[in-house]
Amino acid sequence: xxxxxxxxxxxxxxxxxxxxxxxxxxxxxxxxxxxxxxxxxxxxxxxxxxxxxxxxxxxxxxxxxxxxxxxxxxxxxxxxxxxxxxxxxxxxxxxxxxxxxxxxxxxxxxxxxxxxxxxxxxxxxxxxxxxxxxxxxxxxxxxxxxxxxxxxxxxxxxxxxxxxxxxxxxxxxxxxxxxxxx
Numbered sequence: 001x002x003x004x005x006x007x008x009x010x011x012x013x014x015x016x017x018x019x020x021x022x023x024x025x026x027x028x029x030x031x032x033x034x035x036x037x038x039x040x041x042x043x044x045x046x047x048x049x050x051x052x053x054x055x056x057x058x059x060x061x062x063x064x065x066x067x068x069x070x071x072x073x074x075x076x077x078x079x080x081x082x083x084x085x086x087x088x089x090x091x092x093x094x095x096x097x098x099x100x101x102x103x104x105x106x107x108x109x110x111x112x113x114x115x116x117x118x119x120x121x122x123x124x125x126x127x128x129x130x131x132x133x134x135x136x137x138x139x140x141x142x143x144x145x146x147x148x149x150x151x152x153x154x155x156x157x158x159x160x161x162x163x164x165x166x167x168x169x170x171x172x173x174x175x176x177x178x179x180x181x182x
Contacts, residue, residue, distance in 0.1 A: 005114045009065040010074070010153065011124075011132040012050055013107040014042050014081060016058035017144045022102055034092055034100060041088045045081040049073075053115075053124045058102075059136070063124055069110060071149075071157040075178075078106050078147050082180050103144035104180075107135045110153035128152075138174065145180040 016022070016038070023031055035058060042060060043052065050062035085104045093100045111128030135148055154175060168178045 005116070006112050006126070007065045007114070008067050008110070008112055008156070009063055009128075010050070010069050011107070011109045011111075011113070011128060012062040012064075012074070013132055013136060014060055014062075014085075015105050015107070015136055017103040017105055018101050019058035022100070026098075030096065030098075034096070037092060038085060038088055038102070041084050042081050045077070045084045047077075049077060053122065061124065061129075063113070069153065069157045071154070074108060074157070075147070078108075079180075081106075082145065105136070105145065106147040107132050107150070108147060108153050109135065109150040110156045135174065143179045147178045147180075148175055149178070150175040 016035075022034075026034070039055060039058075039060060046052075046062065050064045053061040053063050055061075082104055089100050089102060109128060109132040111126070111131070113124050113126030113128045115122055115124055117123075131150070135150065138148060151174065168176055
């Protein structure tokens with residue numbers, strides 16, 4: 001059986017670091033409000049470039065079918081998302097008079113995946129999706145705010161690895177981690 005729905009594309013997962021501790025140490029209504037505000041900020045900064053597959057807790061699964069992804073466009077968007085996230089955390093911390101100890105990490109991966117529909121839901125499927133989720137639990141990052149560009153994304157994108165102005169660390173088995181400046 002051949003699936004003509006399989007395409008090459010980008011998977012982007014922004015994920016909050018410190019989320020579990022935040023949930024356990026924040027009142028339910030306040031925590032839900034903060035998370036809703038932060039997720040909405042990320043969605044707004046996406047500018048409809050990526051489609052949203054799903055939102056789960058503190059993470060968004062974005063995707064875009066794209067045969068020639070642009071490293072520059074993606075890295076610029078991620079810097080904008082990070083800056084907006086940081087500003088929103090500061091704004092919420094001030095308005096709610098509380099410390100919000102959350103940071104942001106991004107996984108950017110590339111490969112083949114498909115999409116299927118169940119009722120009103122669209123779900124992504126494929127090895128690329130599983131790999132992207134596995135990269136969230138990488139244990140490689142030294143700082144809490146970073147982007148992990150997978151090797152498959154770096155190899156498929158039109159890029160110059162110097163586009164991202166931050167500290168970076170190459171992990172041959174996974175890809176390149178770029179740290180956001182503090």
